[in-house]
Amino acid sequence: MAKKILIVGGGLAGTIVANGLCRQLRHELASGAVTISMLGTSDVHLYQPGLLYIPFGRMRESELFRPQRKVLDRRVPYAVDPAKYIDVESKTVATQSGKTHSYDYLVIATGSRIRPDNIPGMVEGGHWFYDLDGAKKLRDALAAFQGGKIVVNINVPHKCPVAPLEVTFMLRDYLAGRGLMDKSEITYTYPIGRLHTLEPVAAWAVPEFERYGIKSQTFFNTKSVDPKAKTITSEEGTTLNYDLLITVPPHSGQAVITDSKLGTGGWVPTDRNTLLRDGSKNVFVVGDTTNLPISKAGSTAHFEADTIIDNLASLIKEDRWARSYDGKVFCFVETGLNTGTYVWFNYTTPPNPGPPSQMIHWFKLAYNRLYWLSARGLL
Amino acid sequence: MTERTKIDARGAYCPGPLMELIAALKLVQIGDEVEVWSTDKGSVKDIPEWVAKVRHELVGVTQENGYWSVVVRKAK
Numbered sequence: 209m210a211k212k213i214l215i216v217g218g219g220l221a222g223t224i225v226a227n228g229l230c231r232q233l234r235h236e237l238a239s240g241a242v243t244i245s246m247l248g249t250s251d252v253h254l255y256q257p258g259l260l261y262i263p264f265g266r267m268r269e270s271e272l273f274r275p276q277r278k279v280l281d282r283r284v285p286y287a288v289d290p291a292k293y294i295d296v297e298s299k300t301v302a303t304q305s306g307k308t309h310s311y312d313y314l315v316i317a318t319g320s321r322i323r324p325d326n327i328p329g330m331v332e333g334g335h336w337f338y339d340l341d342g343a344k345k346l347r348d349a350l351a352a353f354q355g356g357k358i359v360v361n362i363n364v365p366h367k368c369p370v371a372p373l374e375v376t377f378m379l380r381d382y383l384a385g386r387g388l389m390d391k392s393e394i395t396y397t398y399p400i401g402r403l404h405t406l407e408p409v410a411a412w413a414v415p416e417f418e419r420y421g422i423k424s425q426t427f428f429n430t431k432s433v434d435p436k437a438k439t440i441t442s443e444e445g446t447t448l449n450y451d452l453l454i455t456v457p458p459h460s461g462q463a464v465i466t467d468s469k470l471g472t473g474g475w476v477p478t479d480r481n482t483l484l485r486d487g488s489k490n491v492f493v494v495g496d497t498t499n500l501p502i503s504k505a506g507s508t509a510h511f512e513a514d515t516i517i518d519n520l521a522s523l524i525k526e527d528r529w530a531r532s533y534d535g536k537v538f539c540f541v542e543t544g545l546n547t548g549t550y551v552w553f554n555y556t557t558p559p560n561p562g563p564p565s566q567m568i569h570w571f572k573l574a575y576n577r578l579y580w581l582s583a584r585g586l587l
Numbered sequence: 588m589t590e591r592t593k594i595d596a597r598g599a600y601c602p603g604p605l606m607e608l609i610a611a612l613k614l615v616q617i618g619d620e621v622e623v624w625s626t627d628k629g630s631v632k633d634i635p636e637w638v639a640k641v642r643h644e645l646v647g648v649t650q651e652n653g654y655w656s657v658v659v660r661k662a663k
Binding site for chain 2: 326364365369399400401405406407427429443444445458472473480501502503535537553555556558559
């Protein structure tokens with residue numbers, strides 16, 4: 209009987225897994241020994257890092273989307289029919305349309321979502337760039353901005369760990385380009401006692417903040433926003449005034465994970481090396497939805513996906529394990545509208561970012577276009 | 588009080604042990620405990636410093652074989 213591989217989630221992680229398995233299991237797919245299918249929530253695939261460029265007019269909405277059917281290997285049946293309940297005991301997934309899919313191997317790739325509703329007043333008072341509507345609303349707010357206090361507010365947990373500094377430096381360049389920096393004040397808030405969780409990145413950012421006159425308030429975990437008074441208050445007891453509030457909202461996993469009792473907050477307990485769900489031998493977890501204490505980032509999803517592809521293919525073809533995930537993460541860091549750097553690390557190698565340059569910024573701009581090759585499993 | 592939430596943040600550079608603790612405390616009830624394992628010596632200072640600022644309860648910090656264990660009780 210055919211081995212059924214079911215992938216729940218059509219974002220980057222799930223799509224890379226599907227495409228990579230098609231490559232490695234092409235003979236098994238052709239003979240019918242294996243089937244691979246995918247459930248998702250949308251017929252379009254979004255390049256999420258591109259959302260950062262929308263508020264500053266550097267990318268257009270149409271550049272961020274491609275039909276999922278064109279990104280995904282044609283041998284993978286894809287249904288826009290969100291999973292409603294994942295039953296790992298009976299090895300089935302029930303969907304919103306009422307269908308039930310059985311599997312031999314499951315890959316949970318359901319991602320994460322922003323939850324500004326988890327902070328009182330945030331939805332009404334805040335702007336963000338973590339979804340398309342938010343990015344466009346922020347774009348319009350920035351276009352109308354004529355000077356004043358901007359608070360760039362960071363909450364925990366969130367995906368894309370370098371985005372807080374990226375948006376701050378891009379904002380600074382944007383305001384300077386419009387001649388508004390003399391009439392504006394940027395205050396950056398961060399949940400822990402330095403400007404970024406990565407110590408070398410935080411150390412690099414300190415003189416940059418001083419150079420550009422960017423203020424900061426560390427140890428700031430948002431308690432509430434007062435959209436009428438235009439204030440934001442922290443659990444630590446600090447209140448800041450703002451004219452424009454740009455927030456990185458707290459995130460959670462998807463409702464299907466909590467509804468299926470697979471993980472508190474929507475984060476699935478996952479083994480850091482095998483990427484198997486804790487307690488499972490046939491359920492892999494990939495991307496943002498793991499509970500692993502590593503960056504929720506596209507590169508993490510990509511490197512995890514590569515590991516799962518190798519292991520799942522090896523289990524099916526050779527009944528043996530291939531390799532472990534070593535915790536690798538690689539992130540470009542835009543340090544303004546014209547310069548960038550990058551940082552990489554894994555479980556045993558600490559981060560060590562290099563100095564920003566125009567060349568690395570150009571590599572990032574190139575990757576904004578090359579991303580689609582990664583999603584298709586070619587890069 | 589439910590079972591203690593355990594976070595193995597050994598070798599975790601990003602988000603890092605304190606960010607993981609802050610996220611985990613949002614998901615537990617008042618009175619519940621979260622235990623963080625960390626190989627980052629700075630955590631032994633950072634975590635208690637933050638816990639004092641927000642007035643949660645530091646249950647204990649112990650040095651194990653190659654890592655530190657920090658236990659925090661959610662107080663509000």
